[in-house]
Amino acid sequence: MSTTRDHLIASTRELLWERGYAATSPRAILDRAGAGQGSMYHHFAGKEDLAAAAIRATARDLLERAETDLSGDGSALERLRAYLLRQREVMRGCPVGRMAGDADVLESAALLHVVAHTFDQLRTHMVAIVSDGVRSGEFPVDVNPADLADTVLAVVQGGYVLARAAGDTAPFDRAVRGAVALLESSQRKEFA
Helix, strand or coil: CCCHHHHHHHHHHHHHHHHCCCCCCHHHHHHHHCCCHHHHHHHCCCHHHHHHHHHHHHHHHHHHHHHHHHCCCCCHHHHHHHHHHCCCCHHHCCCCHHHHHCHHHHCCHHHHHHHHHHHHHHHHHHHHHHHHHHHCCCCCCCCCHHHHHHHHHHHHHHHHHHHHHHCCCHHHHHHHHHHHHHHHHHHHHHHC
16 A cells, blocks of 8 residues: 555656656655645655655666566676666666766765665676676686676666667667677687
């Protein structure tokens, strides 16, 4: 059963993804949630507190989807490929990554912590996968797992930016396919 608090968080999640933090007013949140002003301040200290709860909820979903791809069966390359090529709402951008482009989020220690922590968790999981791939001989021994994990994250986040700037998903699709091709090329060199 959804509560007013749940509706406020869900509405904030949607608005943050659509508009960003700076452009999301408490009034817009209340209107979207169908809640009164007293409800928001009953459950949250203010907009920043509510936004932090909304970003944490979005981050949990993002990490669960990534976990599905990265923890599946298969080699390290197959799991990274699954993550890179997963269907996404490219034109909307990453709901967490978009927050890193919002100056008001960057000025808020609480909000920035949630965003940074999300990417740290994702990076940690990818580093473990790449490390497994290096140990098993799937990737060359000189591959730095942290560097490769950051590269995969940067390709996805940068792909979103390029697609949104072009008004077309093609740059995102090319970026992730290119990353997969580079990973496969790296693997073939080691086994040649």
